[in-house]
């Protein structure tokens with residue numbers, strides 16, 4: 050039986066229209082608005098808002114505005130490109146409570162950068178990368194929270210494992226002692242068709258639920274990182290525990306999404 054929540058639309062039509070935050074107060078205002086949308090989605094789904102972490106995504110945002118966001122309460126930021134993230138980390142060493150999550154595809158030859166500074170990596174998609182990250186982390190004496198990225202949209206996206214390949218992949222992960230496996234991550238289809246977007250989130254949750262029953266010891270699969278500015282309410286209705294939100298906090302981005310991931314036609 051369809052619940053009222055199933056009518057939740059995407060907000061992709063907002064694309065390019067989120068106002069730009071330029072003061073600490075603007076950031077407080079936008080963060081409160083996003084938290085209110087999170088709370089409303091949780092109410093519809095009968096969930097506790099404490100079970101949803103908001104990860105602000107600061108890609109393309111310069112240091113001055115990131116410092117404003119930090120002053121407004123953003124202490125954990127997501128970045129798609131590792132070099133951009135690393136530069137920002139270096140530039141803001143004085144903010145010792147600021148942590149970084151790398152949420153975009155990573156080439157193996159850049160694993161050592163992630164191992165140096167990131168607190169979280171959400172786009173794990175190959176054993177070679179897991180192995181390299183683990184080795185680099187051991188050298189640094191660090192560990193890293195990781196999410197396995199899954200391609201739930203059936204687009205010919207290069208990024209993320211096919212759902213059918215995830216169980217075998219997860220079974221290999223316990224041998225990488227520096228990786229703490231937290232859960233799964235996905236990017237939904239970018240479409241105004243809310244039901245096709247929702248289907249991506251349902252697929253990720255179903256996969257997580259099946260994996261959890263057979264997960265090896267030490268592999269936590271609690272988290273589902275899914276949902277961004279245009280679709281995070283739908284993701285929360287389907288079980289997201291982490292939502293990655295950029296434009297609704299920082300303002301519309303000029304850089305097209307195709308710069309970050311292959312886009313389909315939807």
Ligand SMILES: *Cc1c(COP(=O)(O)O)cnc(C)c1O
Pocket residue numbers: 106108129152153236276277278279293294295296297309
């Ligand atoms: C940019 C980005 C987001 C956030 O997108 P917005 O439209 O700015 O909310 C989420 N996830 C990933 C992987 C991203 O690169």
